[in-house]
Amino acid sequence: MSSCDRILDVTPKQSIDSRIALESPEAIRASLNSVYAYLRQTSQYGRDLIAIPELLADNTDHTNNPTELYSHFRNQPGAHMGIWGSSYSAINEINNILHVLENPPTGVSNEFKENIAGQAHFLRALYYHNLSKIYGYDPKASVDEVNYGSVPLMLAPVLNTDQVTYPSRASVEDIYTLIYEDLETAYNLLNGKTVDASNPEYYASAAAAAALFSRVALYNEDYDRVITEAASALELISGKFMTNSAYIAGWRQMKLPESIFEVVFHLGDYADPVNESLRVTFTSRQTLNATAFSNRGNVVVGADLYGRYASNDVRRGLFMNGLGRNASRIEITKFLSRSAINHDNVPVIRVSEVYLNRAEAYAKSNPAQEDLARQDVNVIRERAGLTPVTTNLSGQALIDEILLQRRLELAFEGHRFFDLKRQGMDIIKPIGNVRFDEPRILAPLPYTETQRNTNLKQNFDF
16 A cells, blocks of 8 residues: 555556455545556457447458457457456446445545545446447347346445355346436536546546436437436536647647546556557557558558548548558548557547537437537537538438438547447448347357356357
């Protein structure tokens, strides 16, 4: 615990053992910081939660040089995301923190308790939503005969092996009930509080809880709740939306100006930056102005995606031709060593997504609120430099435009596969389509887990 003072000031790089870490306010904060640290793993936002949803869907091409992640691009059986172990480790630490806060140790003030608990509830909601959308179907789009539920619901803290239980998979509805409760609690506890005034985007906040809630409710087709939560988030983060003139420059900064919550990466945080960082996955450059090929750049921009940007779209400025063997390839530069090589924070949720969440909710409400939907999608279109849509665009055409802007705006940020999946849509790819009712839509549960816990029903026949 000698390093606790340092951990309070910077994001930690190590995990704290819950059995010894929860005896003081400093130790509790350090344990919570280790929960944030799990988000940096390669299987999480270090790469896979950003890159693999793009590969599984229709936004990318793959150079096949090197072959890493090529099986994901080909949608081969079993090639998917795998966040099970790191997510449940983080969830168990959260459960231990919340358990201790029920009867906190000496020195824990009520303000500290609420601040820590609010962050913990937000993080648990984020981890469970990611688990549920990877390993299970979404609330309103499923193949009923092979819908075996979501993931196990673990709420009791575990410190010793004799406390381990072997639950079956919870229903999607039960998982979403927990996520709703966690986000409501997080918002109420964090509203009016600031964890770090200089880096508010690095920590859970009331704005982050409301913004994530707008996403979760969209997956649940709970459109009234999307609209309510989006409004709350946008009110709390007024002024963060990037302008047209500042858009490209925003993506060159260490912190994306419109991030509501992002995962911070300090130098050295990547376990294997040479082979697994987002920079080496998406680009053949070390920096924006590099002139020599560097390492991989094996996940590049697909022709279908690139062709959908208008010539005057400011977002085209984020695409560049690669170098060396990638000279004829189009690469995305959203994660291109913004402050230093491999120093790229990852936005988990940002202002533009919140506008798009609400636009879709307005358009799909019954009855549809199309004027308001057009206003929100025009925020995105006009910032991109495009002309606004008018009342001539309505019905399914308006929904299609909102989904298109969602694809263009959030490209290479880990959304595309999930946006298709939550709507029960097939994936259309030049190398072969993937139907929604195929096993390849769901990730297989880890083999070791199904062997250890015989109550777990495996997806399809993986």
